[in-house]
Amino acid sequence: MLVTSNARRGIAAAVLGNAMEWYDFTVFAIMTPIISKLFFPVDAAIPGSELNAILLTTALFGAGFFMRPVGGVLLGLYGDRRGRKAAMTLGMALMALSILLMTFAPTYRHAGVVAPLVVLIARLLQGFSVGGEFGTSTAFLIEMAPRERTGFFGSWQISGQLMANVLGAAMGMVVTQCFTPAQQAAGAWRIPFAVGLIIVPIALYLRRSVLESEAFLHAARQAAARAQGFAADLKQPGGKYLVGMGMVVASAVSFYVTFGYTVTYAKQVLKLPLMQSFMVQMLAAIVMLIVVPIAGAAADRHDRKNLLLWSLGAYLVTLYPLYSWVTSEPSIGRLLVTQVIAGVFSAFFLGVYCTTLAEMFPVRVRSTSLSIVNNVAVLIFGGFAQFFVTWLLKLTGSPLAPVFYVMIGLSIGFVAVVCMKREPRVAFDAGDAVDAVDPATLRKHGKAP
Numbered sequence: 479m480l481v482t483s484n485a486r487r488g489i490a491a492a493v494l495g496n497a498m499e500w501y502d503f504t505v506f507a508i509m510t511p512i513i514s515k516l517f518f519p520v521d522a523a524i525p526g527s528e529l530n531a532i533l534l535t536t537a538l539f540g541a542g543f544f545m546r547p548v549g550g551v552l553l554g555l556y557g558d559r560r561g562r563k564a565a566m567t568l569g570m571a572l573m574a575l576s577i578l579l580m581t582f583a584p585t586y587r588h589a590g591v592v593a594p595l596v597v598l599i600a601r602l603l604q605g606f607s608v609g610g611e612f613g614t615s616t617a618f619l620i621e622m623a624p625r626e627r628t629g630f631f632g633s634w635q636i637s638g639q640l641m642a643n644v645l646g647a648a649m650g651m652v653v654t655q656c657f658t659p660a661q662q663a664a665g666a667w668r669i670p671f672a673v674g675l676i677i678v679p680i681a682l683y684l685r686r687s688v689l690e691s692e693a694f695l696h697a698a699r700q701a702a703a704r705a706q707g708f709a710a711d712l713k714q715p716g717g718k719y720l721v722g723m724g725m726v727v728a729s730a731v732s733f734y735v736t737f738g739y740t741v742t743y744a745k746q747v748l749k750l751p752l753m754q755s756f757m758v759q760m761l762a763a764i765v766m767l768i769v770v771p772i773a774g775a776a777a778d779r780h781d782r783k784n785l786l787l788w789s790l791g792a793y794l795v796t797l798y799p800l801y802s803w804v805t806s807e808p809s810i811g812r813l814l815v816t817q818v819i820a821g822v823f824s825a826f827f828l829g830v831y832c833t834t835l836a837e838m839f840p841v842r843v844r845s846t847s848l849s850i851v852n853n854v855a856v857l858i859f860g861g862f863a864q865f866f867v868t869w870l871l872k873l874t875g876s877p878l879a880p881v882f883y884v885m886i887g888l889s890i891g892f893v894a895v896v897c898m899k900r901e902p903r904v905a906f907d908a909g910d911a912v913d914a915v916d917p918a919t920l921r922k923h924g925k926a927p
Contacts, residue, residue: 488622488691489634491684492615495570496638497645498674498681499611502577502604503542504646505670512653512667516585517594542605543860547853553610554849561694562618562845567685569607569614574678576603581671585663613849616836621693621844626778632833633774636825640767643737647760649673650741654753697841715847718838722851724894725831728790730860731887732824735867735880736797737762740817742868747877748808758810762817766825773829785830786895793823794888798881805877827891834898859887 506513549569557565579600586593616635623631649670657666737759744755777785800819804812839847863883870879 487684487688488618489631491681491688492566492619492622493634493638493641494677495566495681495685496611496615496635497641498678499569499573499608500639500642501646501674501677502573502580502671503608504642505649505674506580506601509650509653509667509670512662516587516663516667517597542601542608543857545602545605546609547850547857549606549609550613550849550853551609551846553606554613554846557610557614557617557845558694558843561690562614562621563685563688563690565610565614565845566618567682569610570678570682570685572603572607574675574682576600576607577671577674577678579603581668581675609853610845610849612852613845613847616832616848617694617841617844618691620833620836621691621841628837629777629782629830629833630771630774632836633771633777633829635832636770636828637767639733640763640770640825643763644760644767645673646670647741647756647763650756651753651760654756693841712843712846714843715839719847719851721894721898722835722838722847723855724890724897725786725835726852726855727859727887727894728891729828729831730856731863731884732793732828734860734863735884735887736820736824737766737817739863739867739880740813743880744813746868747871748805748813750808750810750813754810755813758814758817761814762821765818766821766828769822769825770829773826774833777830777833781900782830782834783895783898783900786827786834786898787892789823789827789830790888790892790895793820793827794885794892796820796823797885797888798878801878801881 549572553565553569556568577600579596583596583600584593589596612635615638616632619635620628620632653662653666653669740759740762741752741755744750744758745752773785773789797820800816804816835851836844836848867880867883870883871877
């Protein structure tokens with residue numbers, strides 16, 4: 479089946495908006511070595527002061543994750559009741575406000591304790607917005623897809639996040655390469671956030687102009703004709719929630735430790751140059767960006783459970799040898815090889831799991847279910863991952879502390895996939911339900927002429 483022009487606009491709206499939602503998260507993570515000194519003073523006379531500043535900054539980073547379940551549930555419910563388009567647009571508007579606050583946040587030198595409070599507010603808004611992004615945009619993407627291409631379409635959810643990694647790493651390179659440390663502290667650190675502030679209105683416009691998912695309209699019509707309520711529908715997946723959370727744990731440790739923590743790890747533990755570390759981050763993300771849609775296309779042709787088990791298993795068994803190798807003799811070359819190999823296995827898993835996870839849940843409650851599954855798992859294993867990893871590094875003194883954390887998460891994901899039942903693929907084809915939706919519903923969601 480050919481991809482309609484509305485489906486193409488839908489992909490652009492979901493992917494660009496998703497990329498910008500995650501861009502701010504990515505920039506904050508990779509700029510931690512710079513931001514930590516601006517918002518939490520470092521005293522050179524106090525041993526461990528610099529690491530303590532990073533601990534406080536990563537704790538601030540994690541604080542935004544407390545709002546993710548709240549935003550996920552509320553925006554997920556909004557997406558299941560009012561439409562994917564409405565929820566995605568609202569989430570994008572909240573993210574714009576968060577980026578605005580980060581762009582103009584005063585530093586500790588100028589505002590004292592008010593400075594980290596402003597950043598905290600931005601992080602909470604950011605967390606609320608991102609909390610609903612995965613559920614609503616993933617549901618929207620696969621519901622816009624022809625039935626035989628849901629794997630490929632769903633993989634673009636991850637592609638949007640990787641685009642954020644590439645752009646964030648590129649901006650980190652620009653800041654570290656073009657500005658001196660003094661200039662960075664004086665205001666150059668704001669440039670990556672300002673770039674996001676410029677792009678966000680484009681993403682917001684695209685989301686406002688796209689048409690609603692036909693699958694949502696069809697499900698809303700069916701729900702109106704049934705006596706069973708939304709709460710009963712939400713209970714229907716049962717044990718699938720636990721299986722889904724297990725897969726999200728594997729995704730979370732990959733994103734927030736293996737790749738999100740790369741720059742901080744390279745600088746603080748491996749003692750490698752900051753600019754080259756940003757380049758490693760960017761190149762690994764580019765490789766993943768290429769692999770993810772390939773994996774999504776493979777998921778439309780082959781058994782998804784086998785693909786998930788193969789990619790997670792390979793990722794798990796190669797991680798420790800790779801990091802042992804890079805820590806034995808740290809270099810940018812070794813770090814790049816390690817990140818690229820890990821990135822290929824990680825990207826293949828991510829490209830398959832997104833659609834697999836989404837199709838575990840009925841359309842009627844898909845946005846809410848995905849938001850619950852994603853945000854509970856990410857809060858536990860992703861939100862404070864960088865904080866715990868930094869704390870473990872300080873406690874144990876072992877440069878391999880992050881590896882053990884990731885391996886635990888990958889093992890949980892592997893067990894979840896083993897427990898996942900193989901089910902027939904029942905995807906919604908947008909063309910199947912157009913005539914089943916009444917004109918009033920179409921007009922409500924801006925689809926009638």
